Amino acid sequence: MTSRVRIALLLGLAGVVLLTLVMAPMLMSTFPSFLGGxxxxxxxxxxxxxxxxxxxxxxxxxxxxxxxxxxxxxxxxxxxxxxxxxxxxxxxxxxxxxxxxxxxxxxxxxxxxxxxxxxxxxxxxxxxxxxxxxxxxxxxxxxxxxxxxxxxxxxxxxxxxxxxxxxxxxxxxxxxxxxxxxxxxxxxxxxxxxxxxxAADGTLDVPPEADPACDEPIVEAAPSDLVAKILAYALAQRGKPYIWGGTGPRGYDCSGIIYMAYRSAGLSIPRTTFGQWPFGQKVAKGEEKAGDLVFFNAGPGTSSSSPGHVGLVLSPGKMVEARCTLCGPIKVTTYRDRPNIVGYTRPLRNPAVLAQIKRLGAT
Missing domain, CATH: 1.10.530 (Lysozyme)
Incomplete structure (x- = not known):
């Protein structure tokens, strides 16, 4: 072995030893007996x-x-x-x-x-x-x-x-x-x-409260087959990105996912949050049900009388939400702890929607 090779090997070994001395105090509490699955x-x-x-x-x-x-x-x-x-x-x-x-x-x-x-x-x-x-x-x-x-x-x-x-x-x-x-x-x-x-399943791909295994009870608890279709569509979009103006299939904005969820059940409602707010029958706080909409005073140009953000109620306290570009993917979130709720509406009680439901013969 040449002297040059010996020197290179010694330098490499010294580097490994130095790295070990630096990293060991931090790693000792992390990995012993831990990576055993x-x-x-x-x-x-x-x-x-x-x-x-x-x-x-x-x-x-x-x-x-x-x-x-x-x-x-x-x-x-x-x-x-x-x-x-x-x-x-x-x-x-x-x-x-x-x-x-x-x-x-x-x-x-x-x-x-x-x-x-x-x-x-x-x-x-x-x-x-x-x-x-x-x-x-x-x-x-x-x-x-x-x-x-x-x-x-x-x-x-x-x-x-x-x-x-x-x-x-x-x-x-x-x-x-x-x-x-x-x-x-x-x-x-x-x-x-x-x-x-x-992680229980060894992955990190599913956002909190977005496990498909949890969908069935939510859909089964819907008050009607029509609402079940609306919820099932919205839940299936979780993990997709927020896209301003989006109505799928790649991504949605807050009102876009609701618009398409209702369309999946054969119903037509306004496309935008500003149109959806006056469209549905107003619902008192605490009386909202699955399929209703919850509105927020959020976003540019909005106010307490003209909310700019909306979510689809899954059950009291929970909604499907496409929030914003930097807020992560579409997911199930809670809403009762949010400070800027404007109110709730029930699109299914709008006269035009009632007529559509009658034509469909839906329940």
Whole structure:
């Protein structure tokens, strides 16, 4: 072996050793005994207000502390990101708060990050604990309703992380969302691999509350066969992109998906949100049913008397929604926690639609 080759080999070995020394403290809490897989089970799709925890692999069940799992599931569902993604970030950052490294339970680490989800204090809001409500710029959140957004409190930190991932691309563009959390390709790859291991079906492709296995109960609960057709069409469009002016099949805007859902059942209603709002019979809050529309004061040129956004009610509190270009794909969301609801309407009670239903002989 020539001296030049020996030198090259020694330099390469030194590089590997250096990389190992740098990465080992971060990786030790992440991967030992973790990548072993395990049997998978599926969520039962129940939505009784309780946090469902059956949608986890045996690997996740044995690795994630029960309180952290509850927070991941709760805030993932509430904010609209994959709970597995939240859990993977928590694992990668601090081993779900079990790490003894600086900044996890107090103070900050060498980079100025703190808490179980390792927020930069500047990103959290300027200080570790912020009284809520107060004015600040950041992701500081109060996840346990104690009036304090505490970066060291997992209930608060996981909610903040969910908001950050959502703001940066989740649940659709996961690589972008994770890269925004930590600007390193290797970090993105590791987080997504952990998330897949935590996922019940081993994938990250289905947005929250968009599992086709959950469709059947929703459709079966429809008050009529006609409404069932409308809901089935809208649910089948989940995962497609928001496209302004879109009426499918590649993508839709908020009113476009509703217009086409009604068309799929043989009914004609106005195409735009501005036309749909005065068209249906007004429905009192709390009396809305599947097939009704819920309207929001959102978008340019809109007001409380001229709403610019609309969703299709699936059941009280849930709707199918095509929200905006940057809001991710069409999906099932909640609406009762939204602050800008204008009202509800029932297009099926419009006289023109009643005449169409009579001609169709539909029920």
């Amino acid at each position: 395990g049997s998978l089970t599926r969520d039962d799709c129940a939505d009784d207000g309780a946090v469902q925890v059956t949608n986890v692999s045996t690997t996740a069940r044995s690795d994630i502390p029960s309180d952290y799992l509850e927070y991941y599931k709760k805030w993932g569902k509430k904010i609209g990101v994959q709970w597995t993604l939240l859990a993977a970030v928590g694992k990668r950052e601090t081993d779900h708060g079990r790490s003894s490294l600086p900044g996890v339970r107090g103070g900050v680490n060498y980079a100025g990050a703190a808490g179980p989800m390792q927020f930069l204090i500047s990103t959290w809001g300027g200080k570790a604990k912020i009284k809520i409500p107060s004015k600040f710029n950041g992701y500081a959140s109060d996840g346990d309703d104690d009036g304090i957004a505490d970066v060291y409190n997992p209930a608060d930190a996981i909610l903040g992380a969910a908001k950050m991932l959502k703001r940066n691309g989740a649940p659709a563009d996961l690589r972008r969302a994770v890269f925004a959390y930590n600007h390193a390709i290797w970090y993105v790859d590791q987080v997504l691999e952990i998330a897949r291991r935590y």
